[in-house]
Amino acid sequence: MTHAFATAVKGAVAGFAAVAMLTPLAASTASAATTTGSNQQSFIQYDVAESPAADGGKGLTSLLTDFNTYWTPNKGATDAGVATLQHDDELTESINNAAFGADGKTAQDQRALSDAQMNSTNTLYDALGPTIGGYFKSDMEAGKLPKTAAFLKAMDKSVSTGDAKGTYAHPRPYVDRANYKGEKIDLKGLKSTLDIKKVPGYENFDWGDGEAPDNEYEGLAESGSFPSGHTTFAFTQGVGLSAILPELGPQIMTRVSEAGNNRIVLGVHYPLDIMGGHIAGAYGVATALNDPAVAKQAQEARAELQSVLGADCQANKVTKNADLHSCINTTNANGQSSKKPYGGYTNDFTDAVVKNPVKDEDSALAAYEARMTYGFKQTGDTTKRPVVPEGAENLLANVEYFNTDDASDPSDAKLKFTTDELRQVIAASEIQSGYPLDASSDGWGRINLAKIYTARVTFDGTDPTTRKITSISFGHHRNEVRIAATTAPTQPKADELSILLKDYNNYFDFYAGGVNTNDKTGTLKHDDELTEEINNKAAAETKNGTNDQQARAVSDAAMNSTDTLYDALGPVLGAYYKKAMENKQLPKTAAFLEDMDGSVSTGTAKKYYQHPRPYIDRVNYQGKTLNMGDLKQTLNIEKVKAYEDQGQYDGLANSGSFPSGHTTFAFTQGAGLSYILPELGPEIMTRVSEAGNNRIVLGVHYPLDILGGHIAGQYGVATAVSGNDKAKADAAAARTELVNYLTAQCKADGHGDTLEACIANTGASSDKGYTNGFTDDVVKTAVTDRKSAIDAYTARMTYGFQQTGKAGQAAVVPDAAVSMLDNVAAFKNLTADQKKAVLAATEGDSGYPLDASSEGWARINLAKAYSAKVTLDKSGKVVKVEPGQTTPSVVTVNTGDNGNNNGGNNGGSDNNGNNNGGQTDNNQQGNNGQNGHNGQNGQNAGTNNAGNNGANGQQGSNGSNGNAGTNNGKTNNGTNAAKTGKLSRTGTAIVGIVVAVAVIAVAGAAMVIRRRRA
Secondary structure (H helix, E strand, O other): OOHHHHHHHHHHHHHHHHHHHHOOOOOOOOOOOEEEEEOOOOOOOOEEEEOOOOHHHHHHHHHOHHHHHOEEOOOEEOOOOHHHHHHHHHHHHHHHHHHHOOOOOOHHHHHHHHHHOOOHHHHHHHHHOHHHHHHHHHHHHOOOOHHHHHHHHHHHOOOOOHHHHHHHOOOOOOOOOOEEOOEEOEOOOOOOOOOOOOOHHHHOEOOOOOOOOEOHHHHHOOOOOOOOHHHHHHHHHHHHHHHHOHHHHHHHHHHHHHHHHHHHHOOOOOHHHHHHHHHHHHHHHHHHOOOHHHHHHHHHHHHHHHHHHHHHHHHOOOOOOOOHHHHHHHHOOOOOOOOOOOOOOOEOOOOOOOOOOEOOHHHHHHHHHHHHHOOOOOOOOOOOOOEEEOOHHHHHOOOHHHEEEEOOOHHHEEEEOOHHHHHHHHHHHOOOOOOOOOOOOOOOOOOOOOHHHHOEEEEOOOOOOOOOEEEEEOOOOOOEEEEOOOOOOOOOOOOHHHHHOHHHHHOEEHHHOEEHHHHOOOHHHHHHHHHHHHHHHHHHHHHHOOOOHHHHHHHHHOOOHHHHHHHHHHHHHHHHHHHHHHOOOOHHHHHHHHHHHOOOOOHHHHHHHOOOOOOOOOOEEOOEEOEOOOOOOOOOOOOOHHHHHOOHHHHHOOOOOOOOHHHHHHHHHHHHHHHHOHHHHHHHHHHHHHHHHHHHHOOOOOHHHHHHHHHHHHHHHHHHHHHOHHHHHHHHHHHHHHHHHHHHHHHHOOOOOOHHHHHHHHOOOOOOOOOEOOOOOOOOOOEOOHHHHHHHHHHOOOOOOOOOOOOOOOOOOOHHHHHHHOOOHHHOOOOHHHHHHHHHHHOOOOOOOOOOOOOOOOOOOHHHHOOOEEEEOOOOOEEEEEOOOOOOEEEEOOOOOOOOOOOOOOOOOOOOOOEOOEOOOOOOOOOOOOOOOOOOEOOOOOOOOOOOOOHHHOOOOOOOEOOOOOOOOOOOOOOOOOOOEEOOOOOOEEOOOOOOOOOOOOOOOOOOOOOOOO
16 A cells, blocks of 8 residues: 555545445355365364455455454444444544543654554564664665565555455444445444544644645545555565564564554554454465565565675674674574563553553563454354465465474474474464454464464474474474484583582482382472472462462563562662663663573583473383382473463473573572672562472472572572672672662652661561562461561472481581672671671571582572671670571670670670570570571570570470580570581581580580581
8 A cells, every 4th residue: 555545545445435335245254265175184283275366355355254244334233243343443442542642642643653654664673673673774764675675565565455445345433434425324323433532643644755744534534444454554564574584573563563553543443454454464475475486585585684684783793793693682682582681672552452561572472462353252153273374384484494404403403394384383373263354364364473483393203204293382582493302312411510419319310210219208299299289279379369479470480580589679679670670770780690690500400310390291201211100190280371372381391390490590690689789688589489489380390490490599609709700890890880779769769868778768678578478388478578588488498398318417508608698788897707607507407308419508598698697706706696687787795695685785794694584503504595487496405504495485386306415514506506517618617606605615525516407
């Protein structure tokens, strides 16, 4: 459609339409096309339709005959069509009115006016993202892409809406529809004229061609609305460009669906008109590509795009080489990396159909699919299997991975697909049958043109005569091919992370055949049962509306650290952080977190351990028959629809579950942010432990996988910041940037002049910070404040497993872990040994799964350490560590004070005997034995008038007794006490750290300090 055509519409079309109205098509839902056959391949069954030839637009008219189910030209609404047309009307008013704003000059109105000019470059360029889109626009305007321009022009001519518009003769929303072109129309109760707000810029519309402006509302008043010609044009351009640039097909198709929707924004079309234009554009381009000459033209245009845009990327130093694919990945225009900002098509426009802004590929796909049906109810047969029109496979002709043979890497293969295989991809993308216009469309209205460019196709082999497709999933960042394993993989050499996790082989060993000794410890049985419980409970709560933990899990799965981390800072600071990160106002912080993501990789470990996912056949896995002992072959997992729609379950099926890569990522981000913002470390660490747990909610991981990711993330960050001067310097710069930004925001909003004051005033470290109401068999109480956050974090350090190794062993603190306390202001003057004592005093007990090989990483509790009050004696020895404070602190007591007045005056007295109400003789030393959240009751069993250990008068629900140690009548016992023992990987012991009180040594007596089970 051109400006000349639009001008001609004002006169000639009126006469043409009048003639057409005298001989309307009979109301029918039968297609003029013929179903030619169906496939018999095992993966997906579909029917093949032979679409009609263009025939001057008559072919399109026949594809749209289902419109007569709702509307009879020259007569009005049908009885069966009233409800559908009422929805059509109401949605038209809603979208138009919402976009209009106060004066019709909103950003969406301006965008609609731009799209109305039918300049494909101006519509398409931003679908490619700011960088590549900018190059495309500049090159098209400068004439540097002549083959691309010629191809897109040819696609514009591939279909015409003139015959259909005249045939269906449906009036525009803003005209008197009851008296249309001299005819009385029976609207059956529908409004005569809709409440349309006319956009001023369209009443005085500049086509950008140098001619005088037109009043488009007047110009279009006599022309039929169905189908939309502007939408048809947009779709010919979008489908055409996607066919030659499939790498960005999802973004391109969503952008042109927006252009179609903008016709409703202007109030000149209805949703059904847009759906008709969608069908028209897809049909036109695919049919045109049946011509070998046009197919060759498409190939040449693709080569031109790759060459010219690739050279632009190299010239602007985006990439080293002139490679467009690399440029797309580097700019993240396809969203292939969730670990850096999305660099593709976005928009903030929402309405009753697209309810969320387009921020990434997933939301783009959601927006596109929503506009395929516009919320209409299904009025036709909902049980029809997919229908693939002949020629639709042409739209995938330039997908490199589907048209080249190279299966040297089964995990990233390329195969030349047969026609049937291409059609199966298309069939798998289709929406359900029965929506308006479907019955006659030969499948064109059901093909999801955005999804087909995100397909991952898995085959059972490579021979085209025998191979079969075993799965098709969507939502990937490019088209992909996988070859399923037919032989068992070979175990790689263990890297350092794999060695840290070696204890896993005490329970499961893929290369040795599966479950070890039929899991006599019950560890894997607990792992399975807890996986089902957590997954099933979250699914049930989502269904009954109690909680939507599944939505939170899907969000975390996107691996966008900002979206996961921000609410750990509480509503106020979290909002500051999220806005700044999204607006790229914290570049040093973002760069540091990205570096932390790279501090550790689970790739080798996953292949080293090769444990199957919970939802697949775990006996027949990766070319082996595994012994799963008494465990289920497949767990009872409730798949999350949104995650399934993304194709994630299929995509993850052949990758090992242990350790969890998503959890590792979350912990690198949480440990990284806690390192530079330790003031809220407990909340941040608890939030990322929730992100790890959400992998179980989705049913793709087990608790042991999460524990492995926990170890990996902490180990990676601590190793990076302790052994790399540049990382330390980058962290320091990031902390300065982040603290200064948050402080400035707080000050501006009256929350305090310092970050510490802001945290206190907003309650971010108490009961107005990070919260969530999700509970399960591990975390049984909602997170409402810092204490409950630490409790949740601590519970997820063991997931309720039984200790399978020796409990009560000496504390082990990796040397690198000490660096994690670098930025805790209260700990600045502590020595490395004192910091080790803090970490030792707050760590978990030994003997839990994965502990034995973890060198202490499984036991480090950063949530507790970041919230600790540390008491030193006069000589600098750590005598007490009390986690769970709103702010960490260090206090020093005189030698004679036992330091156990539970937060009272710690200095200046010789209070040797008083201990929270317990008493000792003057020459005997009291002991704290205070029991924290683990509910353990310290005990004294001294031989010489042992002092009472009141443990604050509390006994925890677990009722376990501390290990009683005797020392000439002096007991040293309690969960808050500083622990001694192995405090580094080299085995160096720090002696003289006193538990609970400063113990007066008795000559010749050996001091025995034993850890309690925590």
